[in-house]
Amino acid sequence: MDGGAALGGGGFLDGCYRADDAHHGAATLVSFHFVRFVLFAVLLTVAGPLVHRMLAAFFDLERDFKSVVDHFDDITSGLLFAFLLFTLGNYAHTFGWVTLVFYFVGLLGFCLLVELPFMRVSIPGWRGWGAGTWAVNLAGVALVVVAAGFHIYWAYKEGFLQWYLPLFIFATATIWLTVFTARLNNYCVNHCPDGLGIERWLRWLALELLVWRNPSGRREAQVKRAATEPLDKDPGTVTINPDGADGSAGTDSPLGTDIPLVALDVTRDAASTRSCRERSRLLTREDKKAIIARRMEHLQHLNVRPGQPLPLYHYNLHLHHWQIFYILAFFTRFDSFASKACAGIVLGIATQGSSAYGFDRMLERQG
Template sequence: METDKRATALYSFDPYTFGLFLLAFYAIPYPIYRFIAHRLKWETNPKTMSRHWSDLFDGISYGLILFIFGNYSNTLRLSSWITVAAFYPSLFGYALIAELPFTKTSLPNIKNWPKGMWAVFITAVAIILVFAGYHIYLGYLLPMPFVIYYISCLSIPAVILASSFLLSKEVNQNWCRTKLYSWKTRNINKNATQQNQEQADEGTTLLPVAATPQSAHNPYTRQVAIHLHHWQIFYVLAFFTRFDHPVSQVGAGIVLACYMEGICAYGYDRLVNDG
């Protein structure tokens, strides 16, 4: 019963385990990765000390949210070495894959991906789906309604992503004001036509009244662009590898590694950017 309570907790926190979590999955791998990447001339974003400092505190903030709501107090409770053992090979394995000539591209450039990149992408999606299916099975083994909550949490990143695209549409196309202005203009012209028809029926003439053709006011001075980064994808997946089962602990190590590779190499690049 106590095990079920820990496993089905929607949030948890243990200060000691959190300290180990930050140490093992951020404080230690970050400088090691930057050093090796510099020596091997891997692709990285140049970072000033202020950017390193910002990434450090972003990492603590993102890590705290992930640790609490990803229930990592439970995931790392008994066999944290499994997650650590999966993390470090995956971190540098992902980096080596990212350094292949055909993988040096990004998600927004998906229409121009070479065949090699498509092969890597499809393989990765297949692995993720297999892990996802097994994690849903692990959730199903726990008392109801945990698995319902577990699957429903996928709606959170979906809503965030959808709202980002809606924001982009609004800013880049002035969408809301344009639709509202078009609706108002149609109503004004419709009313003017009705008034003219009424005057004509009464035997009088009236000059046509129509809305002056103007564009809707646009308060946005800059456009925005959506760029979904791999660190964001794997950060989200890390919330779902929350079980103390060895398969879930291996999965946690892999997704944490892919997330941290993006942070070590590039930093906390944003989803919504100024165009």
Template sequence: MTLYTTRVEGPNPLGLSDPASVPESALFSFHPLVFLYFMLSFYMVPYPMYRWIAKRYGWETKIKTMARHWSDTMLAFSYGVILFIFGNYTKASWITVVTFYPCLFGYALIAEQPYAKTSLPNIKSWPKGMWILFLVAVGIILVFAGIHIYLATLLELPFVIYYVCALLIPAFFLTASVLLIKEVNTNWIRTRLRRKTQEDMEKQASPYQGTLGLHIHHWQIFYVLAFFTRFTHPVSQVGAGIVLACYMQGICACKYYLRKKSFIH
């Protein structure tokens, strides 16, 4: 089932992972040649392919300069190496690749529908079609989540505990972001810590300029989910192809949003 047939034989002074013997419960694994295969399969080939097809058929994409393409490529390798190491992608199979490409362009076709041209901050004004799409997507994610938790229970304890608790990592960053936004927008923490009287609180000027707004992009959601599709079971490998495709569609069509204007409104 394994796509990558590289093996580590003989002396191994660098301590490279052997793809054939890496357990599904491994916290991290890395092999440089397998990582190159990974990036070729899921970025270096699909990225220019997507941009060419999108231009040919008039799909919505962000106009990029060569500098922006280069910047996104460097970011893709940065994000990719983290995902590869901690997502156990040394165990990726041909099923993941076969699933990836139809899902990449299938997601693009869905995103081109008029009802899908919206975003999470505009949830109150979503059309009916977008709500149906959203609920179907959430249902699929929950089904895959249940299957993956079941697969985690098949491994030796306490792996399933670590596996489920890993969700606390993105939850922590999301909570911290919400609290930061609340602090900047309402001067909440400073006024609470100082225990001012109501009169003093009204006189206290906020040190912040402008306001913040949280905008979670779909590629960020699916990038996080890609860390959990680490099992060799075919269902998990299909799930890996789906989440990688949804993640990469956002990068191919748009870009990595890391500048201030992407988060501040």
């Protein structure tokens, strides 16, 4: 086994775990320990939500009704969130009994807090908050700011503050980038009934390439070909030969026994002329635009029936508390009692939100 594998400790399963790291993984972006991840994932996706739902049912706490499918979706989504958080949040080094104890402190404490009558509010409705609601929320913000100050100081002591602060600012992009997306979507709904038009532009480009022709060149070639073809007979004149001899004994007459044959030739020539003219007309620029326009009216969207408008809706930002504390859980990455306790509290609060209401999205559709 080489030196890199020895430092990895567990090889394939725990290759990103360094037991001898002086910073206990705090200064390392990625870390993983298989056994601790299994325990971490079970806590966040099964044990924690199960305890919360049982207590919520026993005391009739505020929650959404969930079917078996809803619980299954919560578990699958929770596994993805847990893996990302565990790998990038240094829980391979810090997850232990301290985090476990304070996890249930945060979970149960927040359950009791949101049952207060003046705390049954949502973040988007902050304009209607009462004095008690403002006092509790401002106190919570103050505690978060104080804890953030300590974590910034610990990052400075560990020597990776130049990474810690930019990554924290980058993490807040999940909020302000969502606001920008909502504004962009609402603008497109108001001013672009066909959406951004990227798909329509690509389809238009494909149709342009498929129906592209050189109509002037085609028409010129047809004119030249028609001018060089010899006219052996006058379409209006019929030659008859009553004696069945060669043409020297015959007489020209507008009528004769060959009328059906000549009429068939005239009809064929007329049909050929009309077909040529129709093909020429199809090659004009205006008709080509009409063909493309008709094709563009029937794009294949499975969720849009013919004649119906596109399913475009306005969206608002609805920030949920589970999202806020989930983001904070990435930065409680230090091997100290206080940091581990903070990690447990924010994880417990995040679990309360996802267990009670589900992993709701930040963008909420209007109407």
